[in-house]
Amino acid sequence: MEWDEFEIKCLQATVAAIKKLLAENPEENFYAFSLYTDSSAMTVSLSANSEQQVNSILDSEENTSKENQDYYKWTTSEWAYEGVYPEFFTDISKSLRESPDRVNFSQFKKNLIQTLINTLKKVKHGELSLVLSTSVVFVSITDDNESENIENISAQSINNESITCYFLARYD
16 A cells, blocks of 8 residues: 555545535534544545534433543544545545455554544644644544544644643543
């Protein structure tokens, strides 16, 4: 897999998807964005959530514990905009599934995670820097024991210190 080329495609897809999401929901305050893959490294998707959406979910929940609130706030699969605009990521995911580099899966997965981190750094510090300045941006992976570690490492690499500290304390 040509990872530099893959990163360019991820960047284009991610910027397009975030721009569309923000344009279609101008009244919402988005606090987090995540690119995520699955444990088999076969897909890339974008998830996002807003204060309005998470508060709506929490208002309807009977369980008001801090643990439950943290779960809905930070678990990307529970976000209102989970897997949003998959059409932007179809070709990217297809190239992952068809890559001959999957033979060395451990290295393939590491390369994918690093590419997603690089992509989100460019998104956060590029043309969307103003609109994402207060949002937490990170990489996640579904159904994987390393997900929290990947989220933490990526958040540290992408966000400024105050946002990173806020994110790292999310389950405290």
